[in-house]
Amino acid sequence: MSRVPVPKLLFVLAIALAAIYLFPLYWMYVTSLKGQSEIFANPPTFWPRNPDPSIYPETWARRNMSVFLWNSVVIGSGVTALTVLLGTGCAYVLARYRSVWIDIGLFAILMLQVLPASVMITPLYVGFNQLGLLNYPRTAVILAASAKAIPFYIVLVRATFMNVPRELEEAALVDGNSRWGAFFFIVLPLARNGILVLAILTFMQAFGEYIYSKSIITTQAYQPASVGLSGFLGPNSTDWNGIMAYAAIYVTPIVAIFVILQRRIVAGLTSGALK
Amino acid sequence: MRRILSSITDGKGFDILLVSLTMIFLIVMAGLPLLYNVLMSFQQVDMFNLGTFSRPFIGLENYQDVISQPEFGLVMKNTAIFVFGSIIGQFCFGFALAIFFMAKFPFASTIRGLFLVSWVMPGLVVGALWGFILAGDYGVLNAILQALGVTNGTMFWKSDPNLSIWAVTIANIWLGLAFNMMLLSVGLAGIPGDLYEAAELDGANGWQRFSTITLPMMRATIGAVLALGLIYTLQQFDLFPAITEGGPANSSSVAQYWAWQWSFKLFDFAKGATVSVMMLIFVLIASIVYVWSTRHEVRG
Amino acid sequence: MKFSKVKLLAGVAFAAMAIAGPSVAQEPVTITVWSIDGANQAGPSDTFSKEFNEQSTDIKVEYRTLKFDEIVNETLRAYATGSAPDIVSLDNPDFALFSSRGAFLDITDMVKNSDVINADAYFEGPLNSVTWDGKLYGVPKYTDTIGLFYNKDMLEEAGIAEPPQTWEEFEAAARKMAKPDQGIYGATLSARGNEEGTFQFLPVIQMSGGSYKDVNTEGAREWLSMVKGMIDDGVMSQDVLSLGQFDSTGTFNSGNAAMAISGPWEIERMVKDADFDWGVTLLPTFKEGDERSSALGGFNLGIMSTTKHPEEAFKVLEYFVSQDDRLFPEFGYLPARGDIELPETGVEKKDAALKVFQEQLKYAKPRGPSPVWQKVSKAIFDAEQAALTGQMTPDEALSQAQSTIDSVVQD
Incomplete structure (x- = not known):
């Protein structure tokens, strides 16, 4: 978009910025490898004196992480599926028209986001209890977390649909397609990339869901990794290198996938546009 | 009946069906809890009637009590600092980075990918991490600042009442940077390149191009980013217990943390609901900004 | 942790038995116990619950570990919605929130008739924290100080x-x-x-x-x-x-x-x-x-007043109390009662520190x-x-x- 006389300089600058931005991540890995007392040393050491990678297998086994991570995947997938199912159609309609009703709809969707999860949980718990949903705790969490994810999804997928040329849909309708047909066979495929990307983003947010899970899921075998992590943070037994190792195991796979996929993600969000 | 059916498959009914399914779900899962909280803010609540709707009404007493708390003004001020500080920080850094990475240089898009990391980090992990980085004595931020000669003494980010709210704000800016940069990048990518070329031929300088092309073309994106940013900042909770716990002496307590503290630390559920209802005002602003911004959308 | 895997397996096996097995004539009574023990390492309540199950046939303890920060509001919410546990272990200053409202069971008489629990043996401070209006609503689990x-x-x-x-x-x-x-x-x-x-x-x-x-x-x-x-x-x-x-x-x-x-x-x-x-x-x-x-730190144990099996719950409580002499040697907690000798550990600094505390x-x-x-x-x-x-x-x-x-x- 602008003239770039010195790409190499920009490259160096970009690396420097990335290093600053990623420092917290580096700190997570480094802290996990330190000994208990070295963690509290002043001044802090930038590289552990005796790096001890055995904390990783130890934390993995001791914290039973495979079960926790599996539950995170289950909850993340459930939330994503429900969100895509309910959000896509709604976003499509909200992008299709321009009227006071649409404004009211968008307004309402945002307003329903007003309360933080920490305040929503009490009424939801009471309601789920009466419906007997607490016996299906992961389902209950998926329902609750989806309600948090959908508005965000709608706002962004709506933007994707805005980029789908109206004429294509109208042409399909003229050709004798029903509204269903036009939606499924013309509009959806054109918005596919954007939807896919937002589904990934939704999954990654739901993967870290914490507040609902911790209150609704009482059986350890069904708890996600976030709740497992919070189990560490006791009052008198804060095992920081273990926490950091847990956190590292928790986020590294998703960070890695994300970085690998990022080209497609940004491209996906933009290429819905067929200019 | 047939008319309804055919409307569903092929008319307005199709649109209404799609929207109403979602709206019903949202009203049940988010609307009812909202109502429950609004109701509760006018009622007297204790552990025996927490599970029902029928509770003694006490009018505005909860509101009066909350407002007359010595920390009320401080919490509102902190909320404003946190919300606007976070949004301005996230947006400016995010926008700057988005524009920077539009430039063509080796590995631009790969490096940009790294900046999306904070999006996928669970809030709990980010909180624990920043709590550690911002610690006064063994915190690494101080060590870096001192090594660079920016500060002499130790900055007690978590324990100095003048810094604590900023400590959480910094962490939140980091957390929200990915989101802002990603959406703004998408918006920038949507601006046709020939517009800039034309402007350049007309002799417009960088700032003129930015203010006459970039900003107007991005109005819809900016509105959405700011509105969502405001809402997400108001929802941001995980960082507070992990970094400052609202302290020292409430100097970093914000409305959403205070509401939680009332409900789950002091077990006064009605006051917690009252504070959360007061937050409606902020989200109202966000929603208006967003709906206004959609008026400037250009349909592709 | 191996231990929790075993627990998990045991739980699965138990559930499978419950589904598949023919219904036994005498269904065991289930007592749910909530406490913060067992999150990072084995603590008293989780260990004693497990051991109780090994030796008991007519009562089964279902144990749940909660976070320190959350146990009070989880209990409140569960109580409000009618799904409270039978026994819960709370930090001593949080106990009165429940006992003052009668959410804990008044066990004054049960303790009087008990051969295991002797109210007089407890230190005054811990005992005060389980007492409300002259009645006993629980027993101190362990105590500490600074x-x-x-x-x-x-x-x-x-x-x-x-x-x-x-x-x-x-x-x-x-x-x-x-x-x-x-x-x-x-x-x-x-x-x-x-x-x-x-x-x-x-x-x-x-x-x-x-x-x-x-x-x-x-x-x-x-x-x-x-x-x-x-x-x-x-x-x-x-x-x-x-x-x-x-x-x-x-x-x-x-x-x-x-x-x-x-x-x-x-x-x-x-x-x-x-x-x-x-x-x-x-x-x-x-x-x-x-x-x-x-x-005065330390936790208390109380029976929720909503329990359907007060007698069985009290039996579980008695079992926990009967293991008090293991609190220090195995878990490093100080018993809240004066009638338990703390053995020397042989670690000089540890023994000296213990005397001071x-x-x-x-x-x-x-x-x-x-x-x-x-x-x-x-x-x-x-x-x-x-x-x-x-x-x-x-x-x-x-x-x-x-x-x-x-x-x-x-x-």
């Missing part, structure tokens, strides 16, 4: 012969041992903005003649000014305002603080982590020979009991923080706390 840990090497190096016994000596010693240029503070404590802050500050109020209902004492004001002075001069880290006791003591263990106010739960870690000679002494007083005080326990005073304890506590730690950060003078802070406390405590 004292002053000191780094003997640093004390010696500074030429101080005896660990400080008064706050004046405490300040003088801290100032002498602090080496700001080497990142070494004279002392550390926890003035965190949560229960931990109150836990450590309330004893100061109490030993200067106050109580949780009467906080603005001269001694408390003096103490706040003294600590603020130490923070201002870099003798104590300002981060005492955000550090929990565990992290605060961590700085002591790593040699970055010469003294630390903390409790017996630290002994184990200190023996392992601290590579210097250390000791414990009683919490300082204002003047030599003054009234002593210290914090047992002495200190005699002066430990409970927080409350008050049904609005959480609000009182917030007023107290807010005041401490406001004074230590200089947002208010000690007098302003404490009188603000006093007026908040007056408005919430009604009796």
